[in-house]
Structure formats: structure tokens, C-alpha cells
Amino acid sequence: VVAHHIALVNVQAGVAAHVMDKRPDQAKEALAHVREASRSALNELRATVGLLRQSGDPEAPTEPAPGLDRLDELVGTFRSAGLHVEVARADNGTTLPAAVDLAAYRVIQEALTNVRKHAGGEAKAEVSVVRVGPNIEITVLDNGSGEDPDPSEGGGHGLLGMRERVTALRGTLTTGPRYGGGFRVHAILPVKTRTAATGGSA
Numbered sequence: 001v002v003a004h005h006i007a008l009v010n011v012q013a014g015v016a017a018h019v020m021d022k023r024p025d026q027a028k029e030a031l032a033h034v035r036e037a038s039r040s041a042l043n044e045l046r047a048t049v050g051l052l053r054q055s056g057d058p059e060a061p062t063e064p065a066p067g068l069d070r071l072d073e074l075v076g077t078f079r080s081a082g083l084h085v086e087v088a089r090a091d092n093g094t095t096l097p098a099a100v101d102l103a104a105y106r107v108i109q110e111a112l113t114n115v116r117k118h119a120g121g122e123a124k125a126e127v128s129v130v131r132v133g134p135n136i137e138i139t140v141l142d143n144g145s146g147e148d149p150d151p152s153e154g155g156g157h158g159l160l161g162m163r164e165r166v167t168a169l170r171g172t173l174t175t176g177p178r179y180g181g182g183f184r185v186h187a188i189l190p191v192k193t194r195t196a197a198t199g200g201s202a
Helices: 002-019 024-052 068-080 098-118 158-168 194-201
Strands: 084-090 124-132 135-142 172-177 183-190
Touching (some): 068 124, 098 124, 098 158, 158 172, 158 183
Antiparallel strands (some): 124 135, 172 183
16 A cells, blocks of 8 residues: 555556656656655555554654664663563673664564463573674573463464564574473664665675
């Protein structure tokens, strides 16, 4: 639907440019169509973004997207809620592209949320962030009691959302139960996205 409206904008803008000098009344009409189609496109985009927004996101974000520089703050909120979380970092201060940084943060956030919801009251979680060659690897482990064998149940589209975020960046995500109990979330994200690499070479 959005593409349809944008195509209309493109066509009508071309018409307006073509007849601007000789038939200004027709150009004015074409520009009115441009305005109407662009307004419809904006409404559709607003609706789409509303659907894509995570349930925990603020209605109108007014600050930069979070990244791993706020990991301690994120973990602190879970600790305050009673979840024992240990963090190990070996990323050597790697600076990540904004999209990768956000994806890493969201993977950890969603994984810890699942631990809090589904792993049982005595569960402990371990978070590791490690630089391995051209990638950053995010691992979240828990020793949950197995009261809820499927963390995705009742949790909306948490695991699906994580997978989509990681896959969009050409990374990989593996999730599943651990031998002996608990759950494991493991994401491998490229430190350099294709866009960033292209921009750097340019």
C-alpha cells in the first residue's frame, strides 16, 4: 500500500514538472494529488511503525536508541526486580554500528525478560559479550527450573523478534534448552554491516 502511494507521488510529481510552465492549472491539480497521496503514505507508515514497535518501547522515543554502553543499566533493572545476573565482557571496547549495537541490546533485553518470566523464581542468568574475529557474540544462559519449557509461549513474539533483528543484519541466532536444565540464547552479529563497509570503502 505504501509503495502504491509513493508510486502515485512519483507519477504526479513528473506530471507537475512537465506542465508547470504551459499549464499551471494542471500542475496545481497534480501537486494536489501529490499532497493527498503523500499524506496517505505517511498514515500507512505511521500505522506500520505502530505495529512494529515493541510493546515495551515508549510511545514517542525522545532519546538515542540504546546500545551496549547501557548494558549495566539494563542489567541493573533486572537485578532490582530480583533476578541474579552475571555479566562477562570481552569485546575489547569494540565500537559497533548503531543497528548492530541496538540489536545486541535488544537480544539481551528480550532474553533476560524471558528468564524473568519463564525460568522460575530461583533462576540465575549469565550474559556474555565477546568479540570473535569479525563478529560480536552475545550469549544469555539461565539455569531455569523448566517450569515453562517454551519461553516464547505467552511472551508475544520475543524469540521471533530477536531472530528477525539478527537475521536482518546477516547474523545468526540459536535458541533452545540447555542440557541439564535452563535455556540458551546465542546471537552472532557482524561488527561491520554491509552498508557500513560500503560507506567506509567509498
